[in-house]
Amino acid sequence: MTAVFFNPLQDGYVDDPWSHFSEMREHEPVHQLAIGGYSLFRYDDVFALLRDPELSVDDRNIDLDDERAQLRAEFGEQMEFESILGMDPPDHTRLRRLISKAFTPRTIEALRPRIETMVDDALDRMAEAGTADVVGELAFPLPFDVISEMLGLPEADKNQIRDWSGAIVKTLDPIISEEEMRAAFHANQNLDGYLGEVIEWKRQNPADDILTAMIEAEEEGDRMSPKELRDQVNLLFVAGHETTVNLIGTGISELLEHPDQAATLRNDPSLDSAAIDELLRWVSPVQFSRRITLAEIEVRGVTIPPHTFVQAALGSANHDPDKFGPTAEQLDVTRAAAGQHVAFGSGIHYCLGASLAKLEGQVAIGRFLRRFPDARVEDSRWNGRINLRGLDELKVSVA
Numbered sequence: 001m002t003a004v005f006f007n008p009l010q011d012g013y014v015d016d017p018w019s020h021f022s023e024m025r026e027h028e029p030v031h032q033l034a035i036g037g038y039s040l041f042r043y044d045d046v047f048a049l050l051r052d053p054e055l056s057v058d059d060r061n062i063d064l065d066d067e068r069a070q071l072r073a074e075f076g077e078q079m080e081f082e083s084i085l086g087m088d089p090p091d092h093t094r095l096r097r098l099i100s101k102a103f104t105p106r107t108i109e110a111l112r113p114r115i116e117t118m119v120d121d122a123l124d125r126m127a128e129a130g131t132a133d134v135v136g137e138l139a140f141p142l143p144f145d146v147i148s149e150m151l152g153l154p155e156a157d158k159n160q161i162r163d164w165s166g167a168i169v170k171t172l173d174p175i176i177s178e179e180e181m182r183a184a185f186h187a188n189q190n191l192d193g194y195l196g197e198v199i200e201w202k203r204q205n206p207a208d209d210i211l212t213a214m215i216e217a218e219e220e221g222d223r224m225s226p227k228e229l230r231d232q233v234n235l236l237f238v239a240g241h242e243t244t245v246n247l248i249g250t251g252i253s254e255l256l257e258h259p260d261q262a263a264t265l266r267n268d269p270s271l272d273s274a275a276i277d278e279l280l281r282w283v284s285p286v287q288f289s290r291r292i293t294l295a296e297i298e299v300r301g302v303t304i305p306p307h308t309f310v311q312a313a314l315g316s317a318n319h320d321p322d323k324f325g326p327t328a329e330q331l332d333v334t335r336a337a338a339g340q341h342v343a344f345g346s347g348i349h350y351c352l353g354a355s356l357a358k359l360e361g362q363v364a365i366g367r368f369l370r371r372f373p374d375a376r377v378e379d380s381r382w383n384g385r386i387n388l389r390g391l392d393e394l395k396v397s398v399a
């Protein structure tokens with residue numbers, strides 16, 4: 001067997017993780033990572049891992065090596081973040097049930113007219129200027145403003161918060177430097193402080209929004225603690241915009257690079273819903289999820305010990321020809337099976353914001369394509385993140 005190493009720090013990786021994934025799927029689909037833990041690259045293994053009820057998502061169940069145990073000792077308690085993403089049942093079940101009431105398909109669909117207005121306003125500004133940064137003017141502010149309005153947050157300094165949450169989500173990368181860890185710690189303190197103030201403000205100014213509903217649950221005492229409240233707000237806020245920005249930004253960039261696909265979608269709005277699934281599969285805005293073993297497990301003959309971090313390479317699963325056929329490495333907005341992607345994960349932690357993200361993506365991408373049939377990419381810059389991979393800037397000419 002060829003010896004292969006998965007090294008996301010290699011030059012060119014962020015431009016093209018796909019060739020690395022393809023090599024791993026073929027030669028070492030169950031791979032022991034140099035940094036500890038394992039990574040799974042094939043669709044079937046990723047899908048089974050995400051849905052396995054015997055696995056945990058709570059990082060405290062990982063056996064750490066000395067170096068990381070030291071980092072945890074230094075940052076651990078302050079960084080301890082009790083969001084549902086890192087919580088097992090029964091706490092996960094209790095909190096997810098409370099929050100999910102605000103994310104039913106009907107509640108989300110009711111946001112469509114508001115989202116259309118926000119998108120059209122952004123497109124009007126772009127049309128007037130003739131050039132635009134699609135990320136800075138549409139892909140980032142749209143999901144940010146939508147989740148802020150849903151939560152009922154006051155107007156805020158968007159750029160400041162964008163910097164903080166950017167530093168925080170860097171910790172989702174499989175490898176992170178000590179400097180990045182410190183930056184994330186400070187950013188988290190700042191964001192936490194800001195959200196703490198917002199929660200107190202909202203207690204005095206209740207309204208018809210998610211934050212008020214969550215505060216009511218917390219004030220009843222036995223359903224949600226103050227720390228749980230703060231951490232769920234933090235998760236919704238960060239997950240609400242840090243992921244969808246990559247779907248919209250990278251999605252538009254990919255369509256502009258595949259003019260035949262852009263034309264197919266532009267000419268047939270009935271494809272909007274299926275096409276957004278294909279873009280989710282193709283772009284995989286969250287490239288990795290994870291689980292932690294509590295007992296020994298075996299995957300394709302490889303024994304993974306208890307208390308081990310196992311990474312699910314969602315992007316790799318989404319490009320697996322064993323699942324999506326010989327055209328898996330092609331963008332096809334008419335693909336019938338696109339909806340089987342694992343871009344939103346699977347199982348009990350399946351993305352709570354999936355319908356919202358799809359709606360935002362459909363409206364933003366569909367309207368952009370139809371408004372600017374001659375849009376051309378002038379320049380773009382990756383955000384350098386391995387997990388929440390996306391563009392920091394996408395300069396286009398729309399004239």
Ligand code: HEM
Binds near residue numbers: 050086289290350357
């Ligand atoms: C394109 C955009 C998005 C992508 C690709 C995405 C992806 C994901 C993934 C991969 C997971 C983990 C699933 C697992 O491990 O099985 C997740 C969980 C989650 N997402 Fe999203 N997400 C997106 C947008 C959103 C939005 C807009 C929100 C909220 C407003 C949101 C809120 C959440 C929450 C709360 C969880 C935790 C669910 C749980 O642990 O039970 N996400 N998402």
